[in-house]
Amino acid sequence: MSGIAIHKVTTAHPGDVSALKTLPESTKPDDLLAVIGKTEGNGCVNDFTRMLSSTVWDPHLEASGGISVFSGGTEGVLSPHVSLVVKEDDYLKDDGSKMYNEGLVAKVGGTRDFEPWEMGTAIQARVTADTIKKLIAEVEVEADDVHMVLVKCPLLTTAKVVASAKECVTTDTYKSMGYSRLATAVGIALALGEVTEDGIDDALESYGQRGWSSRASCSSGAELENCHIVVLASSKKASNPYRAVHGYMADAIDLKVLLELTSKIPDGAERVQIFVKAEPSTDGVVRGKRHTMMTDSDIQGTRHARAAVGGLVAGVWGETDVYVSGGAEGQGPMGGGSVCVVYKV
Amino acid sequence: MSGIAIHKVTTAHPGDVSALKTLPESTKPDDLLAVIGKTEGNGCVNDFTRMLSSTVWDPHLEASGGISVFSGGTEGVLSPHVSLVVKEDDYLKDDGSKMYNEGLVAKVGGTRDFEPWEMGTAIQARVTADTIKKLIAEVEVEADDVHMVLVKCPLLTTAKVVASAKECVTTDTYKSMGYSRLATAVGIALALGEVTEDGIDDALESYGQRGWSSRASCSSGAELENCHIVVLASSKKASNPYRAVHGYMADAIDLKVLLELTSKIPDGAERVQIFVKAEPSTDGVVRGKRHTMMTDSDIQGTRHARAAVGGLVAGVWGETDVYVSGGAEGQGPMGGGSVCVVYKV
């Protein structure tokens, strides 16, 4: 089975792997499936905190063939942390029967490396979709059972653009992050049946406005050339106390949906983690009023969005080590973003 | 009487005075008492958006002897805007009797200019307190009737430090902003009876931890050498539909108090504006979890705090042109900040 547990631990700095010591003693070296972290860099092109975290964590993921997904940027109140996704056996009663009749399951994997000129295109979307479909099949769930597909995808650096055999989708390194997230999100939507094969080009051309998934969470970085993928789903075949619900913020101040989703956590259940995507709306307004996130040449728009949405999410969640990631192209409606809430009954 | 109305209008840029055209036709040139705005600069030492706004607005305040208070920094979702405080006659019934038996009143004024070496010291606190007491007396209310004392205070530039006759409280221009806000807040607390004359030094030395006011809202800038002061209070002698409640956020994610204060707005009443102070907690944590606002050398801590608290406040208020100002030294408990909610019945 692919049953899992999720352990969230704050970190002292991006090179800190002391979270490993907090795992239950029974955890075996090949149980660590994924490390999903927030690091304190700028979350943009030259954010090497992600590379530092990958460098120190990846050796611990070798045994399991697991992956790391580090999302840079803990602006505002956000607290750097890691969520360790570990394999966990089904919870059984003394008589050997299942303790729960459902549970959370996960599968991780990676696509092939992408050429610079493939990044941000339909090629990236299709290759990513194929890998996700395979992972969904392997974990034996349906697309509708999936709560979140979390992906770390590559970006373009000046060196890659210059070296590329064909023309790239953009020469602007910061913008390449958005195109890569978009293509990945469209790939997720394709794998989950939310966009059809015919709709890919339109989804890409409309920058995700006509074709998006509320279960996509994509983050781009210079520290990899392929896509790292985590599929999180509910399964009736598993038996564990982890549960999830998902939805999306309609805009960057959508307190209502956050309160609704968190209200679904039963009394007495333990909050595990909330995963949220955030972005500056490209029309320059939030509920009709001008924002300055895209005309600020000192602070990138994704940093602004993470800080603001992070403040709102932390206020609702009651703690600051929440996963809020910037750049929600195709991951929820324009200006909003996907939300996934994980709890433990 | 000193009865007022408050008109909030978004701005297209810091040089935009078109809000003037939105005032009721009956407004006379000397009715404009104060312009309280958020501008889209960095809110720090070299934020010249405040100077630009002062330059274009101050001519419109000359007739009334009014003042401008521009707080820089609309990080995240925050929307640049101005709140125009205008004198308004008592609302009367047809028979000439008062339509309401209370109302919001305001008085504005300024202290003398401060020498560089006085900024951030007990001298600034005392001089500011004296002016506030005078304004409170003039507006014929008690200290307990005051909801907010909003102040724009000066800061130190390198040029001022170098030219100063005596040693300044700091040579760091960014830090001088905090010291100036602190001394001002202690002055407000003194005027409102929340700190005694004997407690001034302790309040300053403890950086506002032992001596603060939940009704203080201070913002510093390079565009002035004295303190610009707005006193906002409830008065039984006035007759207008404006009302206010105040309180404070205990930390930067205090959603609870924001929901409590806004729940005091009666059904059917119109939300006018919410004024909130925000700051990075100096102990480096929010509810026990590390934040990175004070170790980020790319983005100043007050920018982080404005963005995060701005996101939370905008979520609660339902619109983004809220007044969230950074640097809450002595203006609420450490890491939190003062809150004032204005509405219209």
Next chain:
Amino acid sequence: MSGIAIHKVTTAHPGDVSALKTLPESTKPDDLLAVIGKTEGNGCVNDFTRMLSSTVWDPHLEASGGISVFSGGTEGVLSPHVSLVVKEDDYLKDDGSKMYNEGLVAKVGGTRDFEPWEMGTAIQARVTADTIKKLIAEVEVEADDVHMVLVKCPLLTTAKVVASAKECVTTDTYKSMGYSRLATAVGIALALGEVTEDGIDDALESYGQRGWSSRASCSSGAELENCHIVVLASSKKASNPYRAVHGYMADAIDLKVLLELTSKIPDGAERVQIFVKAEPSTDGVVRGKRHTMMTDSDIQGTRHARAAVGGLVAGVWGETDVYVSGGAEGQGPMGGGSVCVVYKV
């Protein structure tokens, strides 16, 4: 005649017009032709120091129909200042004959306002070229006599992009600055005969690599919708002690050309001002070695370039109030930039 004098004065802040007081007493209100300044903003989209300077200086330019050109960004050692270009009568001997048989002349003017969708296109180039040709004709010199055409050109904000009737050249506000400078530079090259009418599209498509002018100096800003133009030339018809030489830096560390150009200043002559354009090379290297100016998501590339080239130019010039402006698309070879040296014999 259009003979001029140039007076360079440092400023205390972007709202400082005290330089006016340093002009010779004989200067009349309509003598001030142009104010060419460096202000201490970020030099990018949300640099409102330029708007502040325009706001305070433009009233002083009304009498002459003069123009202001404020270039934001005094990174590194650069010192904020203004160069006041004033009309000056021919220098005559006691017998009424000319004291010099040549001199520096200038003419200023503006194009019509541009629509958002015209910015950065061949339309902007052609309209700008037409105005420049007219100014050259009016000042009675040949294209070869021109040392520098200095232009302040507009940019795209999110609001303009959203409101545009047709598709704009980019939706990225920071990138729009480069496209606007490029189109302007191509217009200058066209007016000076360095690019042919047929070559405009190629010059634009190659981002100025195939079609540029070493006498172009363009700076973009949100504070205007048209192009403000200053043409600076030598004229045998004038009689004044001002002289100029021009050339271009081949890359961002071209010390050699700076030493060569300054060595042309005769012994005993007075240095007046040096005007230099700077940019990050788009191939990501300087003399074969990687730079990080275009992968830095915290500091924009033009800021990096101004700081570095500003340090070099100030070292050569021996003072820090030099005019170094960022973004040299079409204003010199890729990665380099135009240079104009003005001195007084």
Next chain:
Amino acid sequence: MSGIAIHKVTTAHPGDVSALKTLPESTKPDDLLAVIGKTEGNGCVNDFTRMLSSTVWDPHLEASGGISVFSGGTEGVLSPHVSLVVKEDDYLKDDGSKMYNEGLVAKVGGTRDFEPWEMGTAIQARVTADTIKKLIAEVEVEADDVHMVLVKCPLLTTAKVVASAKECVTTDTYKSMGYSRLATAVGIALALGEVTEDGIDDALESYGQRGWSSRASCSSGAELENCHIVVLASSKKASNPYRAVHGYMADAIDLKVLLELTSKIPDGAERVQIFVKAEPSTDGVVRGKRHTMMTDSDIQGTRHARAAVGGLVAGVWGETDVYVSGGAEGQGPMGGGSVCVVYKV
């Protein structure tokens, strides 16, 4: 003997150790004495590129007991690179006699870890001086033979300040970098006889204005708790072709001294590396004209200084992978900085 060679190699990113492959085949694992690099972070408190570089390089320094010194910040044209200092046997003629009658030698070492409250104080200065004196003795040269003492020193983070048993020299994490560099520089000056034991306090109190060394090059970082030290000196006992000269820039635009020092490199000799310290002058002016490096709340002053001085040094040196490090407290006169030129005859 302690004879050395220096190999300078550009890096593709802060995690890049491919420079190792460029070393001569004869190099043994314990020959690598020091890695002195420039990384592309912000060079300030939260610059984790230094930690990433340390993490990947330190395993290669274990065999030799060598050290790494990474200085963050490649603003402007500066190119990220490493200078590998490797032990090299004396160059001998075929008859076994020395080929040269002098050469460059180096010794590396570290102090004990410092407590938070010791950082920036006379304790740090004295402990550092003691270690340097020991290294000078071990390498068998006199203080006058030393060309440069290059040190990586610690800084204060919010966590360290909060945890400190005694009061720290500052609570401002960015400022702690300057205090640590200052104390280290004073320690170097003490070890080299440029400051007496009695002069330490005055040197510290005057922020290095009364007590400094033109041979000190200090850089602070969060990635270590002690001082990493490299002593570079000329020795008559060594036989190798490496030579060095040193001096100091009197201010940030001191082109003259750079031309003088580089003119000492004989014709035909190979330029190896130039090491320069840079800083914003604390009086706010360069040659009497205002700079904005210390009133810019978006970009830290050391970043400005590195960019500007880096542009000048790269112009003189003719390549961009020069070592320019920010924050020159006590490392040259106020506003200037130490310079060390290494070449190979």
